[in-house]
Amino acid sequence: MPNHIHAILQIKNDGNDPVETHGSASTSNQQHPVKKHGRASLPNDNGVAYRPPKSISSxxxxxxxxxxxxxxxxxxxKMPVWQTRFHDRIIRDFEEYHRIQNYIIDNPRNWKKDKLYIR
Structure with a gap:
């Protein structure tokens, strides 16, 4: 749809680095400053927001x-393009992957039914 996107990300991880979603606490001591406080940022000990490295949020x-x-x-x-938040989901098996894949493929057909659709 023109007002949002869907994507499936495949994360390849050798097991040495944590994979995080929605700002889950990082096991890394490295902290990367960000401008805004939100779901994708976490406060450090000094109250400064940071985005965990190697996270979906990042x-x-x-x-x-x-x-x-x-x-x-x-x-x-210089207009805003994106909402500040996003929704993520871990796909746990092939059936769920297939269902989500079909939802993404079929999604543009539903654009005219969307409450934000304007002719």
């Missing part, structure tokens, strides 16, 4: 930043 933030830059260059503006 990946999504980078994606949003890069696409916002390109979109605003294209439309020659």
């Amino acid at each position: 990946f999504v933030a980078g994606f949003k930043s890069a696409t916002t830059t390109k979109i605003n260059q294209y439309r020659q503006s």
Whole structure:
């Protein structure tokens, strides 16, 4: 749909690094400052927000930043593009993967039924 995206990310991990979602506590001592407090950021001991490295939150933030830059260059503006939050889900088996994959494929067909659809 034009007002949001769906994606399936495959995380390949050798088991040495934690994989985190929605700002789960990082086992890394490294802290990366971020501008806003939100679901994707955590306060450190000093109350400063940081995004855990190698997290889904960090990946999504980078994606949003890069696409916002390109979109605003294209439309020659500096308008917000994305909502501040996102929803993630861990796919645990092939049946769930197949169901979600079909939902993503079928999703654009439902655009005219969306409450934000404008003719």
